[in-house]
Amino acid sequence: MQILILGISLLFLFVLCLYPFGTLIGKIIFGSENISLMDLFTNSSTLTAVLNTLIISLGTAFLSTIIALLLSWPLTRTDLPGKKILRSLFCLPYAIPPFIGAIAWIYLANPQTGIINKLLGYSVLNIYSYTGLIWAMSGFFYTYILLSLLSALDRMDSSLEEAARLSGAGPLKVFFHISLPLVFPSFLSGILLVILASAASFGIPALIGNPARIYMITTKIFTLQKMGTMNGIYSGATLSLLLLGIAIIVLVINAVLLKKKFQVISGKTARPSLISLGNYKWPLFIIICMMLFFLLFLPLLAIAISAFSKLQGDISLSNFTIDNFIRIFSEVEETPRALLNSLKLGFVAASVATILGLFLSYLEQKTKIKGRSLISIIVAFPYATPGTVIALALIITFSSNIMGIPISLYNTLTLIGLAYIAKYLNFAVRTTGDGLQQIHDCLHEAARISGADWWTSIKTIWIPILTPSLVASFFLVFMPTFSELTMTILLTGPGLETLGTLLFQLQEYSDISGGGAAVLALFIVLVIAIINYTVKLISKGKYGL
């Protein structure tokens, strides 16, 4: 059983994360086009792109870390009012489709007519800048670090904190000297995810970076692919090797930093006793609410204005309408089909990725199989690769036959689903891996000594302890796939509309008043909030974000 399941997991890993890229690289090397790697990698614009990518992804990781750290302590260890609802809300920004989020920030903070600038009376904010780009990206990506931290802090044995506190340490000292070091692996892996995610992201860099003339590797790849020649396509794919390089460096750093392996015993520990904030309670509450306002409500507000506007860019009561909602939900015939397809794809991809991720991180952390440490590097490949390149690799690999078997997955939902799993498996492996890290082997050994077989111990010990991580992993995969665009647009076909492609259609082509895309974006955030709430309701508040 153990061998079969783990074997299948490895096979999936190979088929999804290695084989397509191998095929693509094979085509590049043995294809008819001659690409000079030296020229491509050493020309000045490539170097600028690499430099910008480093600046922006490190900057985003830095800002995201600060936001997440500021939030994680009050949200887990204090008696802050409204903690539960605040936690859910702070996880929502990532549900906003990135290119809609970027449009919202352009609307709010462009130097000419940004609403915030207008309100302030003069042009203070310029979204078209390094800071603007880092801010817009951090507004999405801090959720990775926050989620990692929250679920790790929740699982942590709080008796260590109690001990420190009894020895006279103040609450912040306890947090920074005891709690944070103990959840360091999760914390670090959250930060690394942000670095990888921002280096590989496309939507925000295109919409905000291009007008600011800040080039990143992904936007550079896009321009190469759009040169309109086969040479351009191959060059773009080749350049994505640079992103793989960055991914490998990041992961090696991770491995080095975590060299001193430690395990934290987790299980059914006492709930951490909450620190009373006393006089600081309400001031802190107000600060936190303001953060929420800037991270979630402000961009949502910009989207809502667009959704309720007859004419775009006109803010006045006479311009208010609900026609956009009526049109999207009763006239656009694709809406129900797109919603259904996206739900199917999101659920299947998030479930499969989470289960697969669990087994793969089990393989990596709890077995002694040779080469196991490669797993986290291999799953990072597709994640670090831009969506267009993944789509290309999958079309080449799966459209005529699959490793010799003559069936085609081209123009099927299955292929889109596989693309999602390949791209986001990294999240699942990392998130479930963080969970596993906190389960000491002794629990497993105890179960085995008591006569449980491998599966029983997985079922009765691992999964219950891991459920928060599994749920977090599910949502981390579900949220971006629910409105994914870059891969889907190339893999989609007749009848295979998803919310992402519909959103794009409405935004780019077919929606007369231009508010339709905003309506759909609000709807996407709402659906994710509802699913999260339902999970919480069913589990009586135990699980969910």
Add this chain to the structure above:
Amino acid sequence: MMKLWLVLLLLGGCVASKKNEQELWIYTSMYKDTVADLTRELEKDFPGVKFNWYQAGSEEIASKVNAEIMSGSIKADILISSDRFWYEDLAASGKLHIYQSANSINVPIDLKNPQGFYTAYALPIMVLCYNNEIIKDNRDSPKSFSEMSEPKWMNQYTTGSPLASGTSFTTMAFLVEKYGWDYIKALRKNNTISEGGNSGVIRRIQNGERAVGQVLLENILRLVKQDKRLVTVYPSDGVIFNANIMAIVKKEGSAELKERFVDWMYTKKGQDAAIRSYMYSPLPGYQAPEGAPPLEELRHSSFNWSGEFLKKTMLDRNNLKEQFTKIMFE
């Protein structure tokens, strides 16, 4: 291992079992409502044929088809999109089927391939548009493409990106041909935003981020009834005719159905659908789209598609995009 193959096989089996009806795969960059309009009419005239549309921007279509070429077989039967130079490429590499429909004989010679690899199905045109809440006095409004390079339009102008949109590329090629790279350099100096497709341009004009934009007439005409702020300018140095090119992909087997489809697209029904979507017909005798001036009025002052220009631009396409990227984005 065996079991897994079986599962995969079953999975594929469900996917691969298709009904034995005639079907056509059409990849197009035309708008969704145009496609819906066409499908309604087509289904009446082609009973028993299933029309599968893939609708996306010209550049996405090119990406998808290029990926299909790499995988060994093109799924699309018919291509209709606006990057004419890409079609020249496809024709040169033997991917297109030669067909000159009797119905499209009267399409002017500069709007089709002389060997019959493709013909223009409809003509979107590139014009200027401004927001009259920002430019209140008509006398201050922009008059020509060339004027947009003047310093007075600093921080005021936006275009689509030639890398993202086929019509923006065509326009850029014409303008560079006429005014040279200095024109693009001046646009850059003016902090022009060149990003995305035509709808992005309209969005920036509507929210006031930019006062003037280079945009397709059809995008303006679709909105102008509700949005009185948008004003069309037919540039005095000539509008730029783009072409929505239609071509048949070369495949084994009979091309009869595909040829019939192309014939139909040049009938009155097929052409009227394009006009309803605010594009001009390339055939003589059709009226202009609603709210637009007659074709003849624009045609004499427009930039011309000479065979020489076409060939030069096709060969130079990569270089043009690279140059543009260097000047505008880096």
